[in-house]
Amino acid sequence: MSGKQKVQEREKTIAPPVGVEMLRVPAVVRPAAYPIETLVPEARQQTPAVGQRASRVDGRLHGLGQTRYIDDLAFPGMLHARIKRAGIAAARIVRIDTHGAEAMPGVMAVLTGAEIPVNSFGPSLQDQPVLAHERVFHAGDGVAAVAAVTEQIAVEALEKIVVEYEPLPAVFDPLEALKEDSPKVHPPHGNVYTTKVIAKGDVEAALAASHRVFEGRFRTQMVEHVSLEPHAAIADWDANGRVTIWSTLGRITLARGDVARTLKLAMNRIRMVGTIVGGNFGGKNEITQEPVLALLSRKTGRPVKGVYTRGEEFTSTTTRHPIIMDYKTGVTREGKILARKVRLVLDGGAYCSWSETTLGKAAILSPGPYNIENLRVEAYVVYTNKTMTGAMRGFGAPQVCFAYESHMDDIAAALKIDPLEIRLLNAFGEGSVSPTGQVLQSVVVKESLLQAAERFGWREGRP
């Protein structure tokens, strides 16, 4: 039975309205246009979604241009906010003069870090200021915000804000930042803010007993999510002291907690509305400008919208961690891995954000899907005066995958072993134990490799 037939069958079972019922306005107005037929799964049946081509329920509105993303919403009297960025990687803020901006016609309010009730947030360490106050930690830090009647006036007003900086020594290279005498990003704390060590067996003895030992260093770069829709939010602080925030966030409950903390406001006074998100990829997992917009709304008594520019997306939102990955692997003559040492240095940028999660996942996955009896992984995240790194698809897994698979290829080439064979020799099987001691089930690494090799003609294709 097709989806359309199912809908028709169901409609037949609905009794026609009689008497006074006919006068009632239906609870759900019948669509006048763009009817969408969706499959209605029957009770206690296997979900019909399996094995079917399903289309998105919101796909039609996307294609019609009828989907309302944040920037498509507007409220009466709404103001537009813009944030002034520091443009300097490390500095002490000597003075912020906002008089010029406040005097501009059309500027309704200006906000600085000093006015934020609790000026710090973050999902694990609360080390990120909402607006930098006293000290700038990276060039993308916001130092002041403006709410004006038009976006154009807000942009012009930012130019009128004068900030005097006293430059401080900065550190940009994560290996430099590891050193004891390097400039501290968040003094008095050291630059290493989280570490993880995984140890198994006797690595040194196994390396000494190996036929050959291979070493390699692999690095990845910083990656921005570049979701097509920029970070955007609207805040409306009402006369009862409650604030409603519409935001393109994937985690509104977490955001509600962060907003409550920064505004020093009870959670039940905050309403977070997650709207349709125009791309996330981990980049919209935590608050950015929401407390700023809320406070500007409180100051002005009007709804305030903020939309990041594409430039701000790159400088002032989270990115993927660049990782410097050092591998040392001892193997037998046949290519069997006897021992592996891994050191990961994650460039955390100026703030922790989701670094702890990323560090954990990168460390656990860094040896690769291979049986290794003797293992030592040391992983560090360090602060640098750069754009902060956070959640992005895979949380560190893609970086280490690039490293361990490149390392495997190097070993295979040096030992003159087929790259597929060296993987089949070492790969996890049913009941293999992960680096952290988890006994693995439903393991099909070898089967997948063999099927893939067969499908794309690995053996025939070899020169």
Place this chain on the structure above:
Amino acid sequence: MTHVALRVNGEMREATVPPETTLLQLLRVHLNLTGTKLGCDVGDCGACTVIVDGMAVNACLMLAGQADGREVVTIEGLATRDRLHPLQKAFEDHAALQCGFCGPGAILAAKVLLDENPDPSVAEIRDALAGNLCRCTGYTKMIDAVREAARELREQGGKGAA
């Protein structure tokens, strides 16, 4: 202030706007046609693609004043109340609209292609969509959708239907 009079989706529209207003702002803010999206504001991403006198244009790079007297088609102008445009139908059927933010721009870029070339090759479709960046759906499904829509439009044309 600049006075602009232009035809949008077949209807005459007029507005008096500040001279720095882009066509994108005119459509989104002044005419409330929010289907056209702002992605980068510098002409890189194509989310703001609209059709001006039959050509695909980045609305963020064109001033409202430059559109004076021209014919503009936005995503809102494609479907009728009871029928989707074949491109919209094909994009939906092929799941070529995931987050959907790039969708309106991509659909309009594809429409310009199909208006000129009813039977484009995959290379020609890729070329036509080169200015429309997508981060989640991916281009494969869009290309399939454009091919399907082209087939559909050719069949309709063959039957003499509009």
